[in-house]
Ligand SMILES: O=C(O)CCC(=O)C(=O)O
């Protein structure tokens with residue numbers, strides 16, 4: 177890995193949240209390397225989700241890696257973790273140094289094109305405990321990340337998640353806000369997202 181120097185993050189300053197954005201957490205070359213590596217070495221799967229009783233393929237591919245065998249359940253999908261690869265461990269440790277905390281797990285998303293998406297949700301599964309810290313790495317195609325406050329409809333925000341960036345969400349963010357990656361009709365390339373979490 178090259179430079180460990182990390183520039184100061186942008187703080188989103190939204191009420192009832194604690195969100196920080198590091199645009200160049202990885203330099204361009206590193207980000208390219210990890211994008212190609214994870215595209216080819218992660219065991220991507222497409223699960224089915226049930227929406228109002230109907231079953232659909234999830235609009236993206238996913239994978240779960242971890243250092244324990246605890247399952248993770250969201251949207252009625254229970255995922256079984258695989259063991260961290262050496263490269264995922266390297267990334268995890270680099271982010272742990274920045275955040276001064278430990279992660280047990282990494283949920284990965286592969287958005288193949290603009291039709292792939294991630295609907296409104298909060299990362300508030302009980303396995304994550306209260307006020308979880310979520311560290312989210314973006315590689316490849318930049319995509320918008322929308323935020324909306326649960327109880328105050330006038331509070332909305334969107335941020336472009338760039339290649340090689342890191343987004344940290346902590347404190348009461350998951351309690352008060354929902355987030356999504358919307359579809360786009362533009363013809364765009366693929367994006368990989370990694371979210372490091374503590375699964376208890
Ligand atoms: O792809 C992203 O940036 C967001 C992913 C996400 O919200 C999740 O996996 O919970």
Ligand SMILES: [Fe+2]
Nearest residue numbers: 297298299355
């Ligand atoms: Fe999420």
